[in-house]
Amino acid sequence: MTEPSRVPVGLSTASVWPVRAGTAFELAADLGYDGVEVMVWADPVSQDVSALRRWSRRTGVPVLSVHSPSLLITQRVWSPDPVIRLRRTVDAATDLGARTVVVHPPFRWQRRYGDAFGDLVDELEDASGIEIAVENMFKVRPPGGSRTSRVSAFRPSIDPTDVGFRHYTLDLSHTAAAGMDALALAERMGEGLTHVHLADGTGIPKDEHLVPGRGGQPCAELLEKLVSNGFSGQIVLEINTRHATGQAQRAAELAESLLFARLHLGQ
DSSP: OOOOOOEEEEEGGGGGGSOOOHHHHHHHHHHTTTTTEOOSSSGGGGGGGHHHHHHHHHHTTEEEEEEOOGGGGTTTSSSSHHHHHHHHHHHHHHHHHEEEEEEEOOBBOHHHHHHHHHHHHHHHHHHHHEEEEEEOOOOOOOOOOOOSSSSBBBBBSSSSTTOOSSSEEEEHHHHHTTTTOOHHHHHHHHHGGGEEEEBBOOSSSOOOOOOTTSSSSOOOHHHHHHHHHHHOOOOOEEEOTOOOHHHHHHHHHHHHHHHHHHTTTTT
């Protein structure tokens, strides 16, 4: 009987913030991760493809995926034009040998970009062979809004399956913050689900990115279900260690996260 292929488990460079991306490569190598996802943001190393390539070669850790600079704080990284940012991310993924680009849906105020987004994603996938996996998001409290008021900053919604794309990223911290059923969302994504940001959340309307198993999301159940369904994508740990008291605590949390993933993937 042929054993199922081993699902790679990567470490997001966002998981070591505020330490720079190079540390993520070192920790991934030390702890036994299969690769890294580069979050392109304020960290200068994350924006420098040559520097990332050197880190990958130095540590022997491949780049599995590249996260486009889609956050509010990264709206001017590489270019103020979101089309150029996405194109540059695909180019970076190609140069680094990554399989996947992670991107958020357009913001509501990015009308021209939003109108062309679906066609742009198709064009870039066809030309590059890179999987552009659109990520589920969550609602936020508007300026001056009450504690319970929430609005979507994304068009047409926080759920990319409302539009339909070839590839999706399922983020479990985002489903927690959105109050969404992660397993139902995975079902809607279907075979298009090729990338998972593994983290946890307690259900408060905040992007917590907890170590999996420390919140209320069905992290274990999702991993086990993916394996039973022959999942051939990637799992990336994207957790928040910014409050770690030092490198030892950060490494311990990343080791715990990797162990959780490997256990429930049957590895």
